[in-house]
Amino acid sequence: MFYQCxxxxxxxxxxxxxxxxxxxxxxDSSDPRQLVISFFGAMEKNDQAAxxxxxDLPELMKNLDEDYAVQADSPRVFTNPQQILxxxxxxxxxxxxxxxxxxxxxxxxxxxxxxxxxxxxxxxxKGIAYLTKFGLHRVKDKDGNPKNWKIYSFRxxx
Numbered sequence: 001m002f003y004q005c006x007x008x009x010x011x012x013x014x015x016x017x018x019x020x021x022x023x024x025x026x027x028d029s030s031d032p033r034q035l036v037i038s039f040f041g042a043m044e045k046n047d048q049a050a051x052x053x054x055x056d057l058p059e060l061m062k063n064l065d066e067d068y069a070v071q072a073d074s075p076r077v078f079t080n081p082q083q084i085l086x087x088x089x090x091x092x093x094x095x096x097x098x099x100x101x102x103x104x105x106x107x108x109x110x111x112x113x114x115x116x117x118x119x120x121x122x123x124x125x126k127g128i129a130y131l132t133k134f135g136l137h138r139v140k141d142k143d144g145n146p147k148n149w150k151i152y153s154f155r156x157x158x
Contacts, residue, residue, distance in 0.1 A: 032115040032136045032149050033108040039134075039151060040103060046089040056139065057081035059152035066155075101130070113138040115149065 035054055041048035061078050076093075078084050087094045098121060106118035114137050121130040135153035 026089045030149070031108070032110060032117050033105060034118065035136065035149050036105050036108075036134055036151070040105070043088050043095055043098070045140055047091055048085040051085055052081070054151055055084070056137070056150040056152040057084055060084055063153065 005065065025073075039054045042054065058081070061081065061084065064075060064077060066075050076087075080086070086092050089095055100119035101123050102121065104120040106120060108115055108117045114135070116133040116135055119132045119134055121132065123130070133155050134151050135155065136149045136151050139147055139150050141147040
């Protein structure tokens with residue numbers, strides 16, 4: 001009898017640990033839309049470590065032609081990843097602009113290892129909606145297998 005109780009207790013503990021680990025892993029990295037939702041949550045909390053996990057910072061730094069802040073007149077050039085993280089947190093221009101609008105995270109379109117997630121920014125005062133498509137791609141693990149989604153671009157259409 002004592003042996004059966006120990007066996008049941010061990011099984012319960014193992015099952016609980018598996019469920020906790022599965023829940024902590026979240027769907028952030030496997031679902032592009034959920035990753036974008038988590039991205040905005042990290043922006044709201046000024047969590048630069050989480051943002052660095054969600055973003056492909058080297059790819060974002062390559063964007064020299066247009067600014068992803070929806071109202072910038074000319075593109076800003078970021079010379080290091082920390083500047084992008086600061087722009088998306090605290091009093092950064094992009095955070096201030098994006099958080100001054102109502103944000104609606106729309107559908108994801110997945111094409112193999114690439115995806116876009118539509119995000120609409122509604123400026124209720126001006127009656128203007130900005131459609132943005134966040135570009136995501138799967139990064140590869142050390143063995144070259146596709147792994148987690150990361151945001152590599154923000155493109156605004158009006």
